[in-house]
Amino acid sequence: MGERVREGETGNNPVVETGERALLGGAAVSSVAWVRPTVPSAEATENAVVPVPRPYFPRLPARSGAAASVRSSTRAMRVAIETELERGAAFLLVPVFLAIGALGYFSFHAEPPFAPLVTAFGLLAVLAFLMRTNRLAHYALAAAAICLLGMAMAKIETDRMATRMLGATISAGITGRVVEIDSLDNGRQRLTLDILATERPVLRYAPDRVRLTARKLPDGVTAGSLVAGYARLMPPSGPVRPGSYDFSFESYFDGIGASGFFMKGPELVASTDPLPATGQAAAWVANARDRIAQRIRDRIGGAEGEIAAALVVGVRGGIPEDVNEALRRTGLYHIISISGLHMAMVAGTVMLLTRLAFAAFPAFTSRRPVKKYAASAALAATGGYLFISGAEVAAQRSFIMLAVMLTAVLFDRAALTMRNLAISAIVVIVISPHEVVGPSFQMSFAATAALVGAYAWWSERREQQAQPAVQRSLPFKLWRWLVTVAAGLVATSLIAGLATSVFGAWHFQRISPLSLVANLAVMPIVSVLVMPFAVLAGLFMPLRLDGIFLDTMGAGLTAMIALATWFSERSPVDAVGLVSTHSVVLVTLALVIASMATTWLRLSALPVATLALLLLMKAEAPDAFVSEDARLVGVPVGEGKLAVNRTRPNQFTVDNWKRALVSEDLIGPARVAPASATNPKQNIGQGGSGRPGGDAAFSCTDGLCLIEHPSGMHLAHAENAAAARRACGIANLVVVNDATARNPCGNAAVVVLTSRALARLGSAAIFLRPAQDGARQDVEIRHAVATPYRPWHAQRAFSREARGLPPYRQDSRRPGASEPASPAR
Known part of the structure; x- marks a missing residue:
């Protein structure tokens, strides 16, 4: 605290004023006393002595050096924090702490009970209220209470979903009602079905909803139809490697209990039970989406038609995979997913058209708040867009964000503010807490927060540097507008790209180095030719006058695909490996x-x-991966190569492993002569598959594959216990694709990983610790799933492999009998 002398109403007597000094240049000024010369009044000079004026000078603080610097820094920090709180920082942090709580819940190793969470939240909330006079304690307790509230909401969502998930792969006859139909790029159809009955065998714990593919559908099958057929049902798979995307988690919160394909059928079944009102409404929306998508495909055709259908009604299954990959490599895939970009363009187009329509009636416009009318029309249009696009989670989140901003316009509030973004985030977290762990939520809000924050900083800076308006010529105004638009596109792409790049690298182990340039080249086309004409096509489609607009949209998409392909072919890098x-x-x-x-x-x-x-690339890369079905092993062998033990491995799994290990080339196994089976060690080094240079590869014979890791340790994959025994004296790790095998080696120096352990605990990452100074060589195994199981993994305990049983043989069952070992869940 400092003192300063100011002139007062008490004549020549100075009045001492105490207060904190301001911040100059962002640094705190230490306490000083400023002495001003006093000017006596006319009445005072008659009987008083006029003091001699003194010049200004600072009274230096008593302390100096490190202590004064610490005191000044502490004061500056306190003043800055108080300023942030006065500007509403506490409310902005509410969604942050809610998200932390939800993340904490989903990261628990065991399912927490609900009562302690609610009790702790209530206790902390009461304490925060009682401690409101102590600001530090009040905010700390409130933050902890909000975190617990986020945990409680995530727990409520988990218990509310309670998705019935299939425990083991099985074939059965099913009868179900069609919820949704998607056309895939390979010509097949994917159906989402609500299961009504099962037979041959009757499943004791049948899932409520499944996704199945079919080669073709009978005529007349639409959403709401009843179909029957014989299908292969498979439980949702876990992560393809520890730390990767968990399909079981997503399926649980999507309500999907199994996936698979029709082995026979499906056939249309006559239904006698009418659909409830909610089912009829959902079927009407799904059929309307299918009709709109088919109309767009018929008019535009090709990959352009599939992308147009995805932009309008949200169906992306028919987009060719090469186009999808080009969009991913160039950072343009966000254009396909209905999100904030699409909602904003729909709202902007509707607002512009509405304002132009009102401009034709100047007398009405001058008396009415037409801006609010346009915002209301945009809100209704985006609501309809959400409705007809299928209301996916990303679209819901984007609609909520835009609805908050448009509502702010209706109440004469600023639309693009961090407060509105916080409100949107709170609504999304309350509705779907599980979304906070997904890439869509994280990347969307990261990009939006960065853009809003950058816009606020730029607006503040522009106000500080504002200059008097100068009359300019029309060409200069046009040139300045073009420069502003170009700079805005560059800044938007750069800021959003930087804000989301780390999250994309963490989730997908890939980056798009040409993303900025690709977005700058493509976004003008999307903003001018694609989305506005998509809106116009939607408006005129009921009148059958949408042809010209769809044609223009198709031309824009053709240019977009061409640019994406061109940039994709020239992208220098894609995979970045594991991110810390x-x-x-x-x-x-x-x-x-x-x-x-x-x-x-x-x-x-x-x-x-x-x-x-x-710390970005400090994540420890494993020395090998093992798939959760125990069929596939991948070992990096140096120089960007990944060796696998199967000739035709699962492509999705291999691609994920290659990105995580930054491997470009895949090395298949080499088949060696059966005579070498008597001495498997001779097989090692015979790999290379005939390639020049003799690349390291798995050497396989008679159900046993061996490879030498660059560290000198050996790994083996065996199809059964008998084959595994031949590798017990050689390998440090033996993976056995046999759930009935326990430990065929019986040697503590050999680590055995069976399909039973993988079925229970999911895919595995292998870390080899070579011997040092004669120490024992160690093999560390990290699985993707922990026990005790969380609700989205509980079905793993009921598979035949997890119970140590051999695969089920269909011909060993009596015709029509129930599956004796069918999953109890």
């Missing part, structure tokens, strides 16, 4: 600080972001 989780946490913290802070505190995001970049 600590780095992602630090990036998130830096983004929160930079986008929410309004004082000099935003500069503290720089050291946090720097530390995040230093």
Whole structure:
């Protein structure tokens, strides 16, 4: 605290005023006393002595050096934090702490009970209320209470879903009602069915909803139809490697209990029971989407028609995979997924058309709030777009964000603010807490927060540097507008790309180095030719006057695909390997600080972001991967090569492993002569598959595959226990594709991984610890699934492999009898 002398109403007597000094240049000024010369009044000079004026000078603080610097820094920090709180930072952090709570719940190793979460939340909330006079304690307790609230909401959603998930692969006859039909790029159809009955065998724990593919559908099958057929049902798979995307988790919260394909059928079945009102409404929407999508495909055709259908009604199954891959490699795939970009363009197009229509009636426009009318029309249009596009989670999130902003316009509030973004995030987390762990939520809000924060900073800076208006010529105004638009596109692509790149690399192990250039080339086409004409086509489609608009949209999509393919072919890098989780946490913290802070505190995001970049690639890469079905083993053998033990491995799994290990080439197994089976060690080194240079590869014979890791340790894959015994004296790790095998080696120096363990605990990452100074060689196994199971993994315990049983033989069952070992769940 400092003192300063100011002139007062008490004549020549100075009045001492105590207060905190301001911040100059972002640094705190230590306490000083400023002495001003006093000017006596006319009445006072008659009987008083006029003091001699003294010049200004600062009264230096009593302390100096390190203590004064610490005191000044502490005061500056306190003033900045108080300023942030006065500007609403506490409310902006509410969705952050809600998300932390939800993330904490989903990261627990065991399912927490509900009562302690609610009790702890209530206790902390009461304490926060009682401690409101102590600001530090009040905010700390409130933050902890909000975290517990996020955990409780995630727990409520998990218990509410309670999805029945199939425990084991099985073939059965099913009868179900069609919920949704998707056309795939390979010509097949994918049906989402609500299961009504099962037979041959009758499943004791049948899932409520499944997704099945069919080669063809009988005429007349639409959403709401009843179909029957014989299908192969498979439980949702887990992560293809530890830490990767968990399909079981997503299926659980999507309500999908199994997937598979029709082995026979499906056939249309006559239904006598009428659909309930909600079912009829859902079927009407799904059929309307199918009709619109088919009309778009028929008019535009090709990949352009499939992308147009995806943009309008949200069906993406028919887009060719090569086009999908080109869009992913160039960072343009966000154009396909209905999200904030599409909602904003629909709202912007509708608002522009509405304002132009009102401009034709100047007398009415001058008396009415036409801007609010346009915002209302845009809100209704985006609501209809959400409805007809299938209301996927990404679209729901984008609609909520846009609805908050448009509602702010209706109430004469600023639309693009961090507060509105916080409201949107709170609504999304309350509705779907599980979304916080997914890439869609994280990347969407990261990009939006970065853009809103950057826009707020730029607006503040422009106001500070505002200059008097100068009359300019029309060409200069046009040129300035073009430069502003171009700069806006560059800044938007750069900011959004930087904000989401780490999250994309963490989830997908890939980046798009040409994303900025590709977006700058493509987004003008999407903004001018694609989305506005998609809106116009939707408006005129009921009148059958949408042809010209769809044609224009198709031409824009042709140019977009051509540019995406061109940039994809020239993309220098794609896979980046594993990214450190600590780095992602630090990036998130830096983004929160930079986008929410309004004082000099935003500069503290720089050291946090720097530390995040230093830790970015510090994740430990495994020495091998094993799939959860125990059929596939992948070993990196150096120089960007990945060796696998199967000639035709699962492509999706291999692609994921290659990105995680930054491997470009795949090395298949080499088949060696059966005579070498008597001495399997001779097989090692005979791999290479005939390639020049003798690349390391699995050497396989009689159900046994061997490979030598670059560290000198040996790995083996055996189809059964008998084959595994031949590798017990050689390999450090033996993977046995046999659930009935226990430990065929009986040697503590050999680690045996059976299909039973993989069925129970999911895919595995192998870490080899070579011997040092004669120490024992160690093999560390990290599985993708932990026990005790969370609800989305509980079905794993009921598979035949997890119970140590051999595969079920269909011909060993009596005709019509129930499956004796069918999953109890």
